[in-house]
Amino acid sequence: MTTEVNQRLRPQHPAVRPVADLVEHFGLDARGDVDGLVISGITLSSKAVEPGDLYVGLAGVHAHGAQFVDDARAKGAVAIVTDARGATLAARSGLPVLVIDDPRTALGALSAWVYRTAENPPTLFGVTGTNGKTSVAYILEALLKQLGVLAGLSTTAERRIGDFAITSSLTTPEATEVHAMLARMSEAEAEAVIIEVSAQALTRHRVDGIVFDVVGFTNLTHDHLDDYQTMQNYFEAKQPLFTPERARRGVAITDAEWGRRLARTAAIPVATVSTYPGQAADWYAAILRETIDETRFILSGPDDQSITTSIPVLGRHMAENAALAIVMLVESGVQLSAIAAAVERDGGIRVYIPGRAERIQNDGPAVFIDYGHSPDAFTSTLDSLRRVTDGRIIMVFGADGDRDPSKRQEMGEIAARLADVVVITDFHPRTEDPASIRKVLVDAATAAVPGRELYEVADPRTAFRQALSVATPADVILYAGPGHEDYHEVGGEHLPYSARDDARLALHEFGWL
Ligand SMILES: CC(=O)N[C@H]1[C@@H](OP(=O)(O)OP(=O)(O)OC[C@H]2O[C@@H](n3ccc(=O)[nH]c3=O)[C@H](O)[C@@H]2O)O[C@H](CO)[C@@H](O)[C@@H]1O[C@H](C)C(=O)N[C@@H](C)C(=O)N[C@H](CCC(=O)O)C(=O)O
Numbered sequence: 001m002t003t004e005v006n007q008r009l010r011p012q013h014p015a016v017r018p019v020a021d022l023v024e025h026f027g028l029d030a031r032g033d034v035d036g037l038v039i040s041g042i043t044l045s046s047k048a049v050e051p052g053d054l055y056v057g058l059a060g061v062h063a064h065g066a067q068f069v070d071d072a073r074a075k076g077a078v079a080i081v082t083d084a085r086g087a088t089l090a091a092r093s094g095l096p097v098l099v100i101d102d103p104r105t106a107l108g109a110l111s112a113w114v115y116r117t118a119e120n121p122p123t124l125f126g127v128t129g130t131n132g133k134t135s136v137a138y139i140l141e142a143l144l145k146q147l148g149v150l151a152g153l154s155t156t157a158e159r160r161i162g163d164f165a166i167t168s169s170l171t172t173p174e175a176t177e178v179h180a181m182l183a184r185m186s187e188a189e190a191e192a193v194i195i196e197v198s199a200q201a202l203t204r205h206r207v208d209g210i211v212f213d214v215v216g217f218t219n220l221t222h223d224h225l226d227d228y229q230t231m232q233n234y235f236e237a238k239q240p241l242f243t244p245e246r247a248r249r250g251v252a253i254t255d256a257e258w259g260r261r262l263a264r265t266a267a268i269p270v271a272t273v274s275t276y277p278g279q280a281a282d283w284y285a286a287i288l289r290e291t292i293d294e295t296r297f298i299l300s301g302p303d304d305q306s307i308t309t310s311i312p313v314l315g316r317h318m319a320e321n322a323a324l325a326i327v328m329l330v331e332s333g334v335q336l337s338a339i340a341a342a343v344e345r346d347g348g349i350r351v352y353i354p355g356r357a358e359r360i361q362n363d364g365p366a367v368f369i370d371y372g373h374s375p376d377a378f379t380s381t382l383d384s385l386r387r388v389t390d391g392r393i394i395m396v397f398g399a400d401g402d403r404d405p406s407k408r409q410e411m412g413e414i415a416a417r418l419a420d421v422v423v424i425t426d427f428h429p430r431t432e433d434p435a436s437i438r439k440v441l442v443d444a445a446t447a448a449v450p451g452r453e454l455y456e457v458a459d460p461r462t463a464f465r466q467a468l469s470v471a472t473p474a475d476v477i478l479y480a481g482p483g484h485e486d487y488h489e490v491g492g493e494h495l496p497y498s499a500r501d502d503a504r505l506a507l508h509e510f511g512w513l
């Protein structure tokens with residue numbers, strides 16, 4: 001697989017568009033001569049400007065983008081779009097300045113216009129929810145591949161079309177990047193594109209200018225309350241995805257009240273999926289067999305349709321994710337019988353989800369690297385592990401710095417209650433004091449289960465080795481947090497650290513690999 005060095009996912013043969021047409025189309029207040037000027041791209045980061053770009057200077061939390069016009073110009077920007085305050089800052093650049101009241105809300109439409117993404121779009125899938133978005137997106141991509149459909153993928157882990165991939169920084173890219181990515185995927189003849197949509201993406205207009213064919217909702221549980229303060233606000237941030245301005249049809253897991261509320265209040269048709277017997281829903285998924293590396297299930301729907309298949313990942317929550325993906329495909333117009341035939345032929349859903357309950361070796365204690373960093377993610381994976389192992393569960397984890405501190409206590413309690421041994425370590429302390437984060441986790445775990453075998457080890461490499469040192473071959477180690485990531489964020493710096501690579505090294509050191 002190719003991973004592009006400068007992390008660029010833009011069309012290789014972009015449309016060239018006159019700035020005068022843009023000014024007319026959007027009714028912009030143009031300051032400077034735009035006659036004869038053309039643009040071939042758009043970005044809101046001066047660092048990402050390419051020759052021929054329109055640079056959008058947005059007011060941010062730390063700075064106003066218009067401060068960086070000199071950088072944008074030096075890199076080849078042709079014109080600037082900004083607000084009234086930005087226009088003053090940008091005047092010195094000598095470039096034409098196109099003024100609009102709120103450039104952030106116009107960004108999706110501007111980007112769609114520049115990259116012409118509304119013309120002949122592929123089938124567009126959007127996935128939202130607190131946990132499971134990345135997993136559902138990968139499962140959708142895998143199922144489409146099994147059906148012979150080339151799909152582009154945009155997730156927290158990577159953005160990919162065919163064998164071309166770049167690493168993601170945000171879960172959902174900014175609108176300028178979303179539309180550039182769509183244009184690139186269309187050039188590659190993608191028939192479908194799957195985009196993971198975070199609440200922040202909706203709040204910050206990152207998927208504006210897109211009407212998804214089908215959107216899916218996994219669940220809503222405790223996370224991101226630093227951004228949204230209450231679960232109600234967090235729910236309301238997700239809700240707009242299920243409106244005709246943004247999507248044609250929806251699918252929701254309705255096991256919990258938030259999903260049921262979403263389905264009841266959505267302004268578009270929403271098919272419902274439940275994993276609880278007896279609960280009213282359009283589709284019902286029942287688990288047939290759970291093993292340490294596979295989950296088999298049957299999904300039954302309207303008109304006596306059903307599909308029986310398996311996903312090569314631990315956990316009933318993964319079967320739930322797979323059920324959501326299958327119903328999203330059905331809602332997009334794919335026959336369930338065609339999906340059933342494809343997975344039957346291939347012996348199940350052929351998916352690899354990087355860093356989600358990823359088992360990294362076969363001998364000795366089973367080691368899982370997981371991206372779980374919220375109370376519900378911990379519960380789902382620990383419950384699943386308990387059902388498939390007779391040995392002890394040893395859990396290594398930490399909590400993000402500069403992210404929703406209100407979930408830490410619950411994370412510590414759940415780990416102590418559902419695991420047999422806990423190793424508390426550092427996980428992206430960012431600008432916070434790592435010892436204070438660990439203390440909240442240690443105190444919560446100790447209070448929840450006094451006497452639980454517990455180790456506090458700041459360095460994640462040492463922490464994992466501590467877990468290995470107390471493990472027997474019958475035990476399971478769950479390392480929750482880092483998942484697919486290849487860095488550790490400390491004090492604003494990204495230090496190289498891959499939990500998967502280091503765990504393999506440690507297993508080797510201990511003679512298990
Ligand atoms: C809170 C938030 O969403 N912040 C985002 C925002 O930052 P900001 O408003 O602080 O921007 P700023 O630093 O003030 O800069 C203002 C403008 O100047 C531009 N600039 C800045 C510096 C420079 O040299 N040149 C330049 O052009 C910036 O691109 C920006 O447009 O705009 C930046 C540029 O696009 C984003 O990188 C940044 O995301 C930060 C890193 C972030 O962590 N966001 C999180 C909250 C987030 O969005 N998470 C969700 C959910 C993840 C999940 O599901 O768990 C996600 O979708 O990733």
Ligand SMILES: Nc1ncnc2c1ncn2[C@@H]1O[C@H](COP(=O)(O)OP(=O)(O)OP(=O)(O)O)[C@@H](O)[C@H]1O
Nearest residue numbers: 130131132133134135156317356370371372377380
């Ligand atoms: N349906 C689910 N219900 C509960 N927990 C889940 C579910 N699916 C996955 N998880 C847990 O959440 C973790 C993250 O999964 P995934 O990356 O698919 O979710 P996400 O919504 O994309 O997360 P993020 O927004 O943080 O990127 C998994 O590693 C697992 O621990």
